[in-house]
Amino acid sequence: MKVIFLIDNLRKGGKERRMLELVKELSKIDNIDFEIVIFKNQIEYKIVQELDLKVHIIKRKPKYSPNSFFKLYAICKQFNPDIIHSWSTMCTIFAIPTAQLLNIKLVNGNIAKAPLNFNILNIDFALAQFSFIFSDIVIGNSSAGLKSYKAPVSKSIAIKNGFDFKRLKNLKDPLYIRKKYNITTDFVVAKVAAFADRKDYATYIKAAQLVLSARNDVTFLAIGNGPNLEKTRNSISNKTLNNVIFTGAIQDIESLVSIIDVGILSTNNSVHGEGISNSILEYMALSKPVIATKGGGTDEIVVDQHTGYLIPSKSPQIMANKIHKVLDNPKLSKKMGFKGKERIEQLFNLDHMTDTYLSVYNKLLQNT
Structure with a gap:
């Protein structure tokens, strides 16, 4: 199994830590290969160097330049992943063309909060709704978040954060x-x-x-x-x-x-x-x-x-x-x-979180 992890940056933050803790656990499994793509050269975690992780940096300059789409496509064309796992709404939107063109499963992991009174007039909500259409599965780290974003029930799952003791x-x-x-x-x-x-x-x-x-x-x-x-x-x-x-x-x-x-x-x-x-x-x-x-x-x-x-x-x-x-x-x-x-x-232990993500990946690939 090959996975591309797509995230805005690797600054100190909740979703960044959650992704890297998952990556750390997946690195212990022989039959999984992965690479990371970020859109800003901001890496604040020592584990990236300790695990010698392969990190591609796609700088979004200008911010909405189509070059970002082409660069991501080129990375995926070379690495040939089975899954793109995106960790934000904008990352998911950037991944949609590549996932569609190369027939790669798209895991949309953008839901990490649970805003109140969310509706279509909110740009974050509107973009998230658009991204759900092209996602094979939508993951939130809370049930409240999935409900707030009105994620499609048929392809949504809550995977809680796992703490590494x-x-x-x-x-x-x-x-x-x-x-x-x-x-x-x-x-x-x-x-x-x-x-x-x-x-x-x-x-x-x-x-x-x-x-x-x-x-x-x-x-x-x-x-x-x-x-x-x-x-x-x-x-x-x-x-x-x-x-x-x-x-x-x-x-x-x-x-x-x-x-x-x-x-x-x-x-x-x-x-x-x-x-x-x-x-x-x-x-x-x-x-x-x-x-x-x-x-x-x-x-x-x-x-x-x-x-x-x-x-x-x-x-x-x-x-x-x-x-x-x-x-x-x-x-x-x-x-x-x-x-x-x-x-x-x-x-909320790390083993449970990792096992659940793996189960999601395997089910996606079985349905290919």
């Missing part, structure tokens, strides 16, 4: 991590997300300041980069500034998450609906209770009042109350963390 083998010493980030408080709360409108850092910061107005034994970590970083940093009052730490993007996310007490994911549901969040997977795999905005794929990971709490969008006071509750009840926190890890081990 090998990532937890070489965690750094907690004392070292605390010293590195100058954490001196008893408790640590963290949010791992891009500083973008869709991730609603405003609610997290407001909740942090509400908590810190009542106690000073908590450090709040804001982990990530993005266009709203400085705006978010400037929104913090001087009274609580010392208890909020902006780490920027970091490589060893697992070691940092290992020392926290609560993991947060607040989402702006008016502009974005979560698919399956890698941040939540990381929190739960490391036995941390989760407080997250309810809706979308998040409801498929977090079990309310069992592995954490699902709260309404833009509700800083409710978030602050739940943070207090978890920090002040160590038995509850430990129980939620244990149940969360158990859930990831059973339902």
Whole structure:
């Protein structure tokens, strides 16, 4: 079996990590050969070099130049793949002519979020609907995402993200991590997300300041980069500034998450609906209770009042109350963390994800 993986770039991001984790597992199987095509020379994962992956770079200059179609066609003509597995709507659209001309099965894996109130007037929705017509199968990482995009039921499947527990083998010493980030408080709360409108850092910061107005034994970590970083940093009052730490993007996310007490994911549901969040997977795999905005794929990971709490969008006071509750009840926190890890081990493990993708590939080829 030969597969071309088609993705916009290999920057730090959820779908990029998910694809590379799948690629890593497929590289262990003898009868599978694959190559990767990206449209921007942005590679931020060491695994690409470690596995010596074959990566083609097609630069889209100008952005809608037909040269991109011709270059992809030439790559596929030479490699002769059985399957093109695309990881975004635009990548799928670029793949359609080649898939049709060379009779290659097209796997459309573009659904990684679950927007609310999506309709044909939205360009992303319209393009996705067009791409579904020419796709042999449509994959979303959440059932909520498939429903939101109104993907055709007859050729759609949800394959949940799989967490690789090998990532937890070489965690750094907690004392070292605390010293590195100058954490001196008893408790640590963290949010791992891009500083973008869709991730609603405003609610997290407001909740942090509400908590810190009542106690000073908590450090709040804001982990990530993005266009709203400085705006978010400037929104913090001087009274609580010392208890909020902006780490920027970091490589060893697992070691940092290992020392926290609560993991947060607040989402702006008016502009974005979560698919399956890698941040939540990381929190739960490391036995941390989760407080997250309810809706979308998040409801498929977090079990309310069992592995954490699902709260309404833009509700800083409710978030602050739940943070207090978890920090002040160590038995509850430990129980939620244990149940969360158990859930990831059973339902969101990497072997299950890989096996499901393989099953999809094999069924497609059997129907050729």
